[in-house]
Structures are given as structure tokens and as C-alpha cells.
Amino acid sequence: MSEITLSIIKPDAVRNGYTGKILAQIQAADLKIVGLRMLQLSRKEAEGFYAVHKERPFYQELVEFMISGPVVVSALEGEKAIERYRKLMGATDPAKADEGTLRKLFAESLQNNAVHGSDAPETSRVEVAYFFSSVDLVS
Ligand code: CMP
Numbered sequence: 001m002s003e004i005t006l007s008i009i010k011p012d013a014v015r016n017g018y019t020g021k022i023l024a025q026i027q028a029a030d031l032k033i034v035g036l037r038m039l040q041l042s043r044k045e046a047e048g049f050y051a052v053h054k055e056r057p058f059y060q061e062l063v064e065f066m067i068s069g070p071v072v073v074s075a076l077e078g079e080k081a082i083e084r085y086r087k088l089m090g091a092t093d094p095a096k097a098d099e100g101t102l103r104k105l106f107a108e109s110l111q112n113n114a115v116h117g118s119d120a121p122e123t124s125r126v127e128v129a130y131f132f133s134s135v136d137l138v139s
Pocket of ligand 1: 062092111113115116
């Protein structure tokens with residue numbers, strides 16, 4: 001079944017000039033880009049996006065990082081897109097990520113880990129809608 005997942009190219013990767021390389025890898029992995037925006041998150045938007053991590057010790061620092069520069073958000077469509085994009089990203093901690101994954105190649109640290117991807121269909125629906133209205137997505 002075809003799914004849509006949300007990708008964020010985080011401020012570290014945008015700052016380091018990896019946007020094009022990451023989008024190229026997404027396309028090479030046969031994930032179809034059906035929405036694409038570059039934006040500067042406000043503090044409120046970053047706090048809202050990561051609200052599930054509110055009680056975690058790293059939350060405030062994560063919010064600071066996510067507003068430290070522009071991000072590139074995209075909606076990716078394909079069969080099992082959520083799982084396939086998570087595989088392409090690699091483990092959250094780049095030190096534990098497999099060779100060739102986006103985080104192994106482009107991340108700076110556990111926090112500055114280059115990319116975000118939705119982890120389940122329920123979260124992907126909320127996350128895609130956080131940045132795109134249905135008219136913004138191509139079919
Ligand atoms: P992401 O997949 O976007 O989901 C939550 C983010 O919090 C994660 O990527 C990292 O950027 C960050 N994160 C997760 N665990 C830690 C941690 N232990 N310390 C610092 N940042 C973390």
C-alpha cells in the first residue's frame with residue numbers, strides 16, 4: 001500500500017550544503033517527492049513538532065537546534081515509504097547508523113542528525129499536515 005511520510009532535512013545538513021545530495025538519495029531510493037518547502041521554524045513550531053519529546057532531557061536543546069537555521073521539509077510517497085525512508089536515514093545516532101545511510105554520511109551528532117522521518121502511519125499523517133495542506137501536495 002502506498003504511504004506518505006514526512007522528511008525534514010535539519011539545520012546542520014542544510015548549513016553543511018547537503019540538501020541536494022540528500023534529495024538525490026531520496027529520489028534514487030524511489031521515494032517520490034510530492035511536497036517540498038524550505039523554511040525557518042519558529043520556536044513555537046519546533047516545540048509543537050517535537051511535543052512528544054517534551055519531558056525528555058534533550059528537548060530544549062533539540063528545539064534550539066531545530067530553530068538554528070532553515071530546514072527543508074518534504075512529503076515522500078511510495079510503497080512502505082515510512083519504513084523505507086527510515087532505512088535510508090539509518091539509526092538516530094549516526095555512530096550506530098549503517099554505512100551508506102543518510103545519517104552515517106551527513107550527520108554531525110546524535111542531536112544534529114541531519115534528517116528526520118516519521119515513525120508510523122499515525123505520526124506521518126500528523127507530521128505531513130503540520131507542514132503541508134492537501135492542496136500543496138501533488139498526486
Ligand atoms: P528525530 O528522529 O528527529 O527525533 C527526535 C530527535 O531528538 C532525534 O531525531 C535527535 O535529533 C534528537 N535526539 C534523540 N535522542 C537524543 C538524545 N539522547 N540526545 C540528544 N538529542 C536526541
